[in-house]
Amino acid sequence: MSLALTGLGAVSSVGWGVVSTCAAIRAGIMCPRPVHSLYLTDQDLLEPVPLVGHPVSGLTDGFGAMGRWLQLAQACVRDLRRESRLPPDSDPRFWDRTGWLFVLPHLDAARYLEVDDFGVALMTATWLERLKRLLGLSWRQESVHFIHAGHAGTAAAVHLAARLLEARDFERFVIVAVDSYLDETSLEWLQARRRLKSPDRPVGLMPGEAGACLLVESLQGARQRGAPVLAHLASSETRCEERSFLSGQHPSGEALSRVVEQMHVEGASPGDLVCDLNGEEWRARAWGTLWARLQGRQEGRWRLRLPCTSVGDVGAASGALGVCMVARSFARKYATGVHALVLSSAEHGDVGAIHIQEPGGRT
Numbered sequence: 092m093s094l095a096l097t098g099l100g101a102v103s104s105v106g107w108g109v110v111s112t113c114a115a116i117r118a119g120i121m122c123p124r125p126v127h128s129l130y131l132t133d134q135d136l137l138e139p140v141p142l143v144g145h146p147v148s149g150l151t152d153g154f155g156a157m158g159r160w161l162q163l164a165q166a167c168v169r170d171l172r173r174e175s176r177l178p179p180d181s182d183p184r185f186w187d188r189t190g191w192l193f194v195l196p197h198l199d200a201a202r203y204l205e206v207d208d209f210g211v212a213l214m215t216a217t218w219l220e221r222l223k224r225l226l227g228l229s230w231r232q233e234s235v236h237f238i239h240a241g242h243a244g245t246a247a248a249v250h251l252a253a254r255l256l257e258a259r260d261f262e263r264f265v266i267v268a269v270d271s272y273l274d275e276t277s278l279e280w281l282q283a284r285r286r287l288k289s290p291d292r293p294v295g296l297m298p299g300e301a302g303a304c305l306l307v308e309s310l311q312g313a314r315q316r317g318a319p320v321l322a323h324l325a326s327s328e329t330r331c332e333e334r335s336f337l338s339g340q341h342p343s344g345e346a347l348s349r350v351v352e353q354m355h356v357e358g359a360s361p362g363d364l365v366c367d368l369n370g371e372e373w374r375a376r377a378w379g380t381l382w383a384r385l386q387g388r389q390e391g392r393w394r395l396r397l398p399c400t401s402v403g404d405v406g407a408a409s410g411a412l413g414v415c416m417v418a419r420s421f422a423r424k425y426a427t428g429v430h431a432l433v434l435s436s437a438e439h440g441d442v443g444a445i446h447i448q449e450p451g452g453r454t
């Protein structure tokens with residue numbers, strides 16, 4: 092089932108809104124800052140230097156992991172409501188028929204101490220209750236779903252939204268994707284696995300954080316509501332690599348190639364390809380496998396777009412941010428073509444792909 096994308100919201104280190112964020116990424120703007128909660132050794136200077144990352148300064152300062160998710164989620168949802176001019180909280184006809192899909196990182200006990208202390212169910216329930224109070228919205232328990240698939244979470248959420256909309260239990264879904272690699276325990280987790288870019292380790296990631304949300308509904312529902320369609324989410328697929336980075340093995344890129352093949356985009360004219368390459372060698376190797384296959388089977392070349400260059404690695408928020416970038420490129424008429432792909436690969440082995448088409452340019 093093809094979904095109509097009718098609303099966007101985002102917050103990042105380069106913009107406190109989807110318009111400013113996507114404009115800054117297009118312009119190549121970046122705002123890296125020293126992160127004083129972790130120091131690395133500069134072998135040339137023989138002295139400690141602070142890690143460099145991409146925090147959303149002024150919004151997440153001083154918060155732990157769950158607090159950062161909370162700040163990012165409320166900021167991007169408020170941006171969605173403002174940009175899309177959604178009805179007020181008091182309109183039950185709209186909000187009672189709206190479901191929520193929350194895309195969060197893998198709740199790995201090695202990364203989050205709260206998993207062992209409280210358990211996943213209590214963590215997410217407490218976080219959701221606080222978010223509900225901050226947003227001033229109410230939702231039924233059955234209208235909320237959590238997805239813990241890291242970078243591939245948005246692809247999984249789009250797939251689930253299509254299935255639930257076909258069941259007609261809800262008229263639309265808000266997909267909220269948030270993540271931060273900048274809380275203290277996440278930084279220690281990354282450092283212990285030698286994944287951080289540092290003066291003596293150029294192959295590594297720069298940690299970032301972001302929130303992005305998407306409003307999706309059926310094309311018929313969007314027309315009945317009179318909502319402008321920003322893009323068509325034509326299809327979404329997910330798989331899991333047999334060998335994941337965190338298992339100590341090197342992903343082959345085979346699963347990612349399979350999800351692209353499943354979406355049957357080979358007959359489509361190439362356009363923009365947004366991916367989450369972040370400077371890590373294991374991810375570059377997997378992407379190289381996919382890239383060679385994709386270019387070998389198709390005339391023309393996809394234009395590669397790398398949001399990590401501007402905002403760092405934003406984890407589970409990367410897929411939704413990629414969809415926002417594509418939709419804004421359609422709106423501002425700087426997209427390469429009428430088709431785009433958002434591809435994601437997570438350290439736990441989850442991979443996902445979303446095929447996006449320009450409204451009015453469907454082939």
